[in-house]
Amino acid sequence: MTKVQRRVQAVLAVGALGAAGMFLGGEGLAGIDFGPIGAALLYAALWVFVVHLAKHAGEIFPEEWSPAERQGWVALVFVALICVQVIIMLSALPGLGIDADRMSNSATRGLWIRIAMPMFGWIVISSMLTRQDSGTVRLDERDLRIAHSGSRFADGAMTLLIISLVVTLVALPEYSRTWLRPLIAANVLIALLITRALLENIYTVLRYRRERG
């Protein structure tokens, strides 16, 4: 592992710590709200990562990773971030009571910005990688085969998730379904789609790893 790669690993660890802080959210520990601190840490780490990517093109990722695998890892990190945001929002909705029926409430307010920021970061990093790999083969039949298997795995997992959700909802007694409001159900469906994307990316990077042996 090179010096740059070790530095990037440390930056990513700080980013993961920030994401964990965001997940702890408003309640936090010992009365400290870790939400904003976590977000600041995470976005600072992402910024440092982008700077490193611009300065040390080709040194950040291990050489044995193909361009598609690099993009797969980047996608995994950002989809996981978006997933965390949606889970934070979903976990807050049932406690809002009738307010959960409003499009704009304390849980959903600012959500689009919190999702747009990782999306923007994803686009920036992904386009930087694409530019670095220009002139070389970016996607070949092995990448397409892995992508296809990833998609099939995610479809299967999504089917299982939907069936489990339906069974859970049917099995729940009437009185414990009061939290299930239309907008919560809509958000759960969106969360399922994001989970599908997350599972697809996890499968893809693990498959690349396995093929390297």
Added chain:
Amino acid sequence: MSGFAVRNRIREFRQQRAEMTQADLARACDVTRQTIIALEAEKYSPSLELAFRLARALGRNLEEVFRFEEKK
């Protein structure tokens, strides 16, 4: 079917062509260098089209480069 595997001699034939690196072979076959690594390690079985391209780039027949063998 599961008792058989596609074996290849890509690395051997590539090394016989002293100047040919994995990157050169990848460029000649329009794949990534990482795919050549996976092929040489026999972690990936190529499509028929890629197999023909590899054989052509190595200046060999398909049967020389690839063989279908029972797993040990």
